[in-house]
Amino acid sequence: MDSVNSVGGAGSVAVAPDADEDRDERAPRRRAGRAAAWGAGVLLAGVSAVIGFRAADSDGFTPVPQLLAFLPWLLAPAGAGLLMAVLGRWRAGMVWGVVALGFVAWYMEPYGNTDAPRGPAVAELRVLTSNVEFGQGTAGLVRAVREERPDLLFVEECDPRCAALLRKELPRADYPYREAVDAYGAEGSVILAKVPLKSAAGVEATLGMPGAVADVQGHPVRVQLAHPMPPLPRGVGLWRSELGKLQDYAAAGSGRPTIIAGDFNATQDHAAFRALLDEGLRDAARLTGASRTPSWPAAAPAPLGAQIDHVLATPDFSARDARFLDIGNTDHRALAVTLTLHKPETER
Secondary structure: OHHHHHHHHHHHHHHHHHHHHHHHHHHHHHHHHHHHHHHHHHHHHHHHHHHHHHHOOOOOOOOHHHHHOOHHHHHHHHHHHHHHHHHOOOHHHHHHHHHHHHHHHHHOOOOOOOOOOOOOEEEEEEEEEEEOOOOOOHHHHHHHHHHHOOOEEEEEOOOHHHHHHHHHHOOOOOOOEEEEEOOOHHHOEEEEEOOOEEEEOOOOOOOOOOEEEEEEOOEEEEEEEEOOOOOOOOOHHHHHHHHHHHHHHHHOOOOOOEEEEEEOOOOOOOHHHHHHHOOOOEEHHHHOOOOOOOOEOOOOOOOOOEOOEEEEEOOOEEEEEEEEEOOOOOOOOEEEEEEEEEOOHHHO
16 A cells, blocks of 8 residues: 555646646746737727728827828738737737728728819829929929920929029029018028919918919919918817918819918828818829829838828819829929819810
8 A cells, every 4th residue: 555655646647747837837928918909909009090090081180180191001010910919819809900900901092083074185294393392402403494395383391492493493484483481491482483373362371371373374263272281289170271272262262273282291091181172172192093193201111101282173074194203302202293284064
């Protein structure tokens, strides 16, 4: 009996350490799984919050409008959240991750109408807009103008040195018509044109936004430079208000041909910008298949960045040959596009 007990005792002593070692090995895996699940929850909650505002057609409050500018980037945290949910064997998190990725992909689809005008073409305009960052990119803009030869040129953040250089390098013989807000820093803006411009009230805002009426081969076209304040952390209300003023300008057009171009400090993922499009405007880059081409910051390689520089036009314009240009010494890419004005069929 003693020998049996001793054998049995020895056997029990041998089994106990194996069980303890097994439990010790599983514990780190369980902790890692819980950590992965928690990380997935945090990532997916952040993505879902931003997508929720997008789905509610609202820009919300800081930091939502700033994050909405880079909505495609949400694919990264949504994908990471899904992967962490898989590693953590969190089934609800896996479903959540797939749904979050689906919503991000859904809202990456271009926004706005692309129906082609039905009437005959009656006039054509090459339009170029560029934010030259306190005038620093003016020399590069001049080179771009000489290559693109726009009929309408919209320049944001054009300070007195910028204005003087444009007068010198783009003489009146080339661009005889000018409407401007002459100011220092970011407040200065100018519209230069080969076609006749008639003075018109611009949109009152913090930064200069001049306006005019262009005579395009006998057809009056309302033109307005856009440069609302950006959605700074404490300036979201001002940004929304100034985009609202551009929306009011568009609504007051009463069906007249209209072009609004410039640095909107907004993308198609901002509700305030979509409200502007819904006033009967179409984004020229969208019409040419370049709705997600980034224009800011210029230093960011594609596809990173956000498209905040736009040329918007009423549905009586078609668009082609949109190009985003690196002109140097500015944090924005310039945008050049050809617009064709069509005469409504009822006016034949």
